[in-house]
Amino acid sequence: xxxxxxxxxxxxxxxxxxxxxxxxxxxxxxxxxxxxxxxxxxxxxxxxxxxxxxxxxxxxxxxxxxxxxxxxxxxxxxxxxxxxxxxxxxxxxxxxxxxxxxxxxxxxxxxxxxxxxxxxxxxxxxxxxxxxxxxxxxxxxxxxxxxxxxxxxxxxxxxxxxxxxxxxxxxxxxxxxxxxxxxxxxxxxxxxxxxxxxxxxxxxxxxxxxxxxxxxxxxxxxxxxxxxxxxxxxxxxxxxxxxxxxxxxxxxxxxxxxxxxxxxxxxxxxxxxxxxxxxxxxxxxxxxxx
Amino acid sequence: xxxxxxxxxxxxxxxxxxxxxxxxxxxxxxxxxxxxxxxxxxxxxxxxxxxxxxxxxxxxxxxxxxxxxxxxxxxxxxxxxxxxxxxxxxxxxxxxxxxxxxxxxxxxxxxxxxxxxxxxxxxxxxxxxxxxxxxxxxxxxxxxxxxxxxxxxxxxxxxxxxxxxxxxxxxxxxxxxxxxxxxxxxxxxxxxxxxxxxxxxxxxxxxxxxxxxxxxxxxxxxxxxxxxxx
Ligand SMILES: Nc1ncnc2c1ncn2[C@@H]1O[C@H](COP(=O)(O)OP(=O)(O)OP(=O)(O)O)[C@@H](O)[C@H]1O
Ligand SMILES: [Mg+2]
Numbered sequence: 001x002x003x004x005x006x007x008x009x010x011x012x013x014x015x016x017x018x019x020x021x022x023x024x025x026x027x028x029x030x031x032x033x034x035x036x037x038x039x040x041x042x043x044x045x046x047x048x049x050x051x052x053x054x055x056x057x058x059x060x061x062x063x064x065x066x067x068x069x070x071x072x073x074x075x076x077x078x079x080x081x082x083x084x085x086x087x088x089x090x091x092x093x094x095x096x097x098x099x100x101x102x103x104x105x106x107x108x109x110x111x112x113x114x115x116x117x118x119x120x121x122x123x124x125x126x127x128x129x130x131x132x133x134x135x136x137x138x139x140x141x142x143x144x145x146x147x148x149x150x151x152x153x154x155x156x157x158x159x160x161x162x163x164x165x166x167x168x169x170x171x172x173x174x175x176x177x178x179x180x181x182x183x184x185x186x187x188x189x190x191x192x193x194x195x196x197x198x199x200x201x202x203x204x205x206x207x208x209x210x211x212x213x214x215x216x217x218x219x220x221x222x223x224x225x226x227x228x229x230x231x232x233x234x235x236x237x238x239x240x241x242x243x244x245x246x247x248x249x250x251x252x253x254x255x256x257x258x259x260x261x262x263x264x265x266x267x268x269x270x271x272x273x274x275x276x277x278x279x280x281x282x283x284x285x286x287x288x289x290x
Numbered sequence: 291x292x293x294x295x296x297x298x299x300x301x302x303x304x305x306x307x308x309x310x311x312x313x314x315x316x317x318x319x320x321x322x323x324x325x326x327x328x329x330x331x332x333x334x335x336x337x338x339x340x341x342x343x344x345x346x347x348x349x350x351x352x353x354x355x356x357x358x359x360x361x362x363x364x365x366x367x368x369x370x371x372x373x374x375x376x377x378x379x380x381x382x383x384x385x386x387x388x389x390x391x392x393x394x395x396x397x398x399x400x401x402x403x404x405x406x407x408x409x410x411x412x413x414x415x416x417x418x419x420x421x422x423x424x425x426x427x428x429x430x431x432x433x434x435x436x437x438x439x440x441x442x443x444x445x446x447x448x449x450x451x452x453x454x455x456x457x458x459x460x461x462x463x464x465x466x467x468x469x470x471x472x473x474x475x476x477x478x479x480x481x482x483x484x485x486x487x488x489x490x491x492x493x494x495x496x497x498x499x500x501x502x503x504x505x506x507x508x509x510x511x512x513x514x515x516x517x518x519x520x
Contacts, residue, residue, distance in 0.1 A: 169389070171378070171380040175379065175380050179372065181359065182340060182360035182363070183389060183390040183434070184390050184391050184393050185361070185390060185391065186391075
């Protein structure tokens with residue numbers, strides 16, 4: 001009984017690991033660019049396909065795709081940002097939302113035309129197959145690995161944002177974009193890098209998902225709505241908020257799936273409504289962060 | 291020298307500034323005094339390039355500022371201390387001081403900042419918004435000195451502060467002036483303004499109406515207070 005509960009919590013944390021990576025990227029991008037990046041799910045999907053193609057075409061082992069696919073995704077994101085997104089920064093928030101939504105559909109359809117809806121198989125590396133015994137419980141090795149990588153990536157991001165000069169500028173520009181510029185800080189210089197970094201996190205989540213979930217053109221579309229809800233619950237642009245909420249929602253969904261299956265998919269939206277009623281700025285958001 | 295000539299500004303359809311003209315000589319402390327809603331904050335925002343919908347001329351030492359971004363204007367040495375003090379909750383006091391790049395050879399060193407504002411050294415690790423109102427005001431001023439501003443735009447720095455702190459802000463402005471920096475100070479507190487400023491520009495309903503030397507303001511204080519309705 002208790003073992004079962006623990007296993008569900010563990011599975012929830014693993015799902016939360018994906019949410020955390022995705023919402024963290026979204027939050028960093030929103031904070032700095034004020035862009036609601038609707039193609040985040042599509043870029044996650046490209047990360048998974050990136051891993052698949054790098055392995056299928058060039059025989060690159062999983063370990064290398066873990067590095068190469070996010071870099072590729074970041075490069076693709078960078079091209080979109082420089083060619084398209086940046087033209088709309090001065091316009092209403094809505095324009096970039098529509099643009100990235102359109103791009104998401106285009107990317108998704110292009111992949112569907114080329115690879116079909118079925119999706120492609122991708123196996124976990126041999127070293128990560130099987131299970132690891134911890135106490136009385138058996139944990140799938142690959143899932144443990146996903147959890148570890150995600151936690152490391154989140155900690156690394158936190159370190160970058162808390163301890164480096166770039167992070168200082170990101171925090172300042174997130175909190176007070178106009179004033180930060182009026183203090184002579186070259187905010188715009190950091191925007192492409194921040195966008196690339198945010199979508200690289202989505203790419204990383206995609207690679208991690210490849211051996212675990214079906215690699216298909218719509219894999220990101222299913223995830224992205226929940227992820228947006230997580231960002232809202234965490235407090236738009238809040239780094240800590242998005243990560244913590246990502247894991248919480250993962251666990252709640254997993255528990256919901258066992259104890260109250262019919263509502264499992266609603267958990268995140270019920271949580272969002274409840275939190276927004278009590279704290280309109282989100283769990284970790286500050287009221288004046290706008 | 292800062293020159294503002296026939297400045298007009300709009301919020302949407304509504305015109306907030308109709309004709310603001312003023313000159314502040316290098317090394318001078320000048321004030322902009324007027325009732326609530328007269329257009330003082332708007333004038334500072336225009337100088338800083340933060341308000342786009344404007345007409346007229348703004349120049350600093352002959353360089354036209356009207357088409358420049360806030361970032362460029364800051365890099366020309368204009369330091370803005372806005373009315374809400376603009377302190378970040380996610381930055382420590384020390385990070386506030388490290389955030390702006392040094393834009394000129396006037397940029398104060400951290401050592402010097404801490405000499406003039408010892409409280410900021412003590413509070414270096416605190417999040418900015420944990421400071422008291424007076425401390426936040428000092429941090430906001432210290433931040434632009436650290437940047438190397440040669441023209442400081444201070445928007446009601448004494449608002450809401452206790453008398454001893456107001457006095458301290460006065461000393462700091464004197465200190466800034468002793469460094470041959472230029473200050474444009476927005477004040478409602480006329481009495482305080484006369485203790486620090488050389489000249490005063492009166493503004494009403496988006497128009498600068500009078501430009502007075504400090505002695506004259508001291509002499510006509512009662513009349514002016516009535517005029518300002520404060
Ligand atoms: N964001 C805004 N949108 C519309 N109108 C505005 C805005 N900000 C200011 N105004 C209007 O512009 C005029 C000038 O405002 P401003 O804030 O410059 O006055 P102020 O002299 O700084 O007043 P205070 O002493 O209250 O700070 C006022 O009539 C005000 O109502
Ligand atoms: Mg004002």
